[in-house]
Amino acid sequence: MVNINFWFSPGSCSLAPHVLLHAAQLPFTPHALSISRQGTQSDDFARINPKRRVPVLALDDEIITEVPAIAAAIAQLAPQQGLMGKTPFDQLRVLEWMCWLSGELHGQCFGGLFRPERFISDASQFGAIQQKARERIADCFSAIENNVSSGFAVGDALTAVDPYLLVFYRWGSRNAFAMAERYPRFTACIHGMVKHPAIVKAMADEGISL
Known part of the structure; x- marks a missing residue:
């Protein structure tokens, strides 16, 4: 092994x-x-x-x-x-989600919010970078809101997409994005998802909560 x-x-x-x-x-x-x-x-x-x-x-x-x-x-x-999708079509959907979440929402959007120095050297412009990042994050959250339900993101079981969405939901909650009020479907998806035994174990390992 x-x-x-x-x-x-x-x-x-x-x-x-x-x-x-x-x-x-x-x-x-x-x-x-x-x-x-x-x-x-x-x-x-x-x-x-x-x-x-x-x-x-x-x-x-x-x-x-x-x-x-x-x-x-x-x-x-x-x-x-x-975990990367059960059917060939689900596998494509998982790949689609993972590319977008990694490249756009994580790298570009939250990257701009958390690490504006990666985008510009002039510290006086960090606030503008972060404000634009917040706008882009909100756009991404709206897209997620329109593409999830109370179940799993792809298919009828946990895939790699689900815990990745959990990461960004937690970051949104901790950065004043009013997740429950503005994104009820996304919120319902996450609240159902966190009951999964694998998520319960991982969050316990890390000593974190929703």
């Missing part, structure tokens, strides 16, 4: 693959790091992932980074779970 190590930071985007590891019922060794305490910036961690970011998945000696790639790797280890 493959030896699995997983590096994460509580409440970060690494929550998504953390959930998938539990959903896949795979034994793994967790390694918690604090982003706020610069845990991902150490030289020791840089030797594992030169990008100095979590999540990181190690399968024996193979290192895998980036949420969509890690999700795919976990799904391959537990194909019976259908």
Whole structure:
């Protein structure tokens, strides 16, 4: 059996693959790091992932980074779970969601809100970058609102999309986006989803709540 190590930071985007590891019922060794305490910036961690970011998945000696790639790797280890979609069409939908969530909502939108210095060097313009990021995040949340129900995002069971949506819902809640009031369908989806045993376990591991 493959030896699995997983590096994460509580409440970060690494929550998504953390959930998938539990959903896949795979034994793994967790390694918690604090982003706020610069845990991902150490030289020791840089030797594992030169990008100095979590999540990181190690399968024996193979290192895998980036949420969509890690999700795919976990799904391959537990194909019976259908974590990247059970049917060929569902697999396309999962891929579609993961590309958009990773590239647009995570990298561009929340990236602009949390890390405006990645987009412009002039600190006097950070506020404008963050304001535009908030507008783009709201647009993304509206798109999610129009494409989810009280069930799972794709098909009739948990896929990689669901815990990734959970990540952004939590970030929205913690950054004054009035999630329950403005996005009731998204909220209903999340409130149903967090009862899933894999999500319960991952959130307990990380010591976080909805």
